Amino acid sequence: MSNEQGFLRISIAATVVVAALGIFFGILSGSFSIAFDGVYSLADAAMTGLALWVSSLIVQSARNDAKSGRIRNRFTMGFWHLEPIVLLLNGCLLVTVAVYALINAIISIINGGHELHFGAAIVYSGATLVVCAIMAGIGAAVNRRLKSDFIALDIKAWIMSGGIAFALLVAFIIGLAVQPTSLVWIARYVDPVVLGLVCLVMIPIPITTIWKALSEILLIAPVDLQEHVDRVASDTVRRLGFLSYRAYVARVGRATEIELYFIVPEGLPPKRLEEWDALRDEIGAAIGDESVNRWLTIAFTADVEWAE
Template structure:
């Protein structure tokens, strides 16, 4: 059920973002505003990323197969890495484009077109951002969470555009039309700088997952539980490995039992597994837990 809601939200987001992209590109072309055009191309790239996210969500919902025996969880951080990289590149482009615009003497834009568009765009982007954030309170999807960052960025872009265009209108009204020409490239510089933080917010966790860096908190939690269980059940030693790919958490634990450990039957080992599993938290479809037992240390070295 949750995956179905996730896919519906991603489909809505993709269609609406594509509509925003087309509207921004058309408005930017006829008004002569590079910042509006930039917003349109940002939205267009965001649409492509959302399509990738939707495909990823659909694959994750499928069962594993012989080729992908652990499922498709690894695709999630890869898509987020692509999104974060595009955001960072777009931010760099916006900054450089704005700098060149100022060096070249600014640019005139048709304010009667861009002000109503920026107003409407602000309402749409902020409205959809808060709607999705509310929906994700119970869904708790990382795909939806990071996807919604693009709506927040677009909303902030729209507010920045609207404020700057109103400033340009005031400058023209008071006879400072020359200075008004620098508003559009100045917006691009500010937008580029403001997008770096959201890009890094997506890139950092995605890059950790793709590179296979151990999630510190998960590793500490597993070790804490196993230290307690080791004392409680009289284990000689253990070794644990953890990994994270998107929402999927992989936990592997190998336990060394004393040679004279009392085992009436195999059910005793299953009971130990149940105890460890319960202490690690509620079992979820996103958690892959493997627990093995041995009496020879060579199997954990």
């Protein structure tokens, strides 16, 4: 688990196991909520697999071997744009599954609920809760170093699954406890009610991820990055006697994209290309965050139309 791909592979394997158990125990116990948890986990595993593929493409394209060279020749703008697309699809899929389950829960409540085998349901909920807690804890530890959006979303999915498992466990224990009492009628409603409550809690959780991914797809300029680049560009204009500048910034997945155009006075004394390159290096160093994930373009022109 030393890198993003390693953790995602293990997460996919664990998710598939939980999904298979969820579907099996959902059928065995007659629980819609457990079956939903299994289907939710399968959807999450599929999207994590897609995230792993995109992450591998991004890492591969940054290498200097022959295969990476062929990839870059076909995809000269890189693969960063795929990252927010995957995050958007993932978030929308989780919300869609939760909304569908909520509708089924409401229909089940209206129809008087259904019988449930609480023993099998409790075994599944307890085991799933343990797995989710372990995976979320490991993911949080790994991501403190990697700071990956994919791992962050995967951790959120494990926390959501753990919350589902905990809610199911509590509800099933209550349902089992009321069976010998006069409140036995409640047991028929335990499964759909807890499913509905879990869905209501789950639906808003991916909204932040969806909005962040959508803002990156639409290339909305992040306020902090825009202000930082404006400070660097303004200082350069003032220090070197340029007329003005135009700055275009965006964050797309793990990439930072910056285009800077400086408007210089007409008739400016000529400089050697090496001097302009040195100035670009100076401005790039002031902007910071130099890595394979920074796409920085700096141009100088006396014609403002080239910068618009």
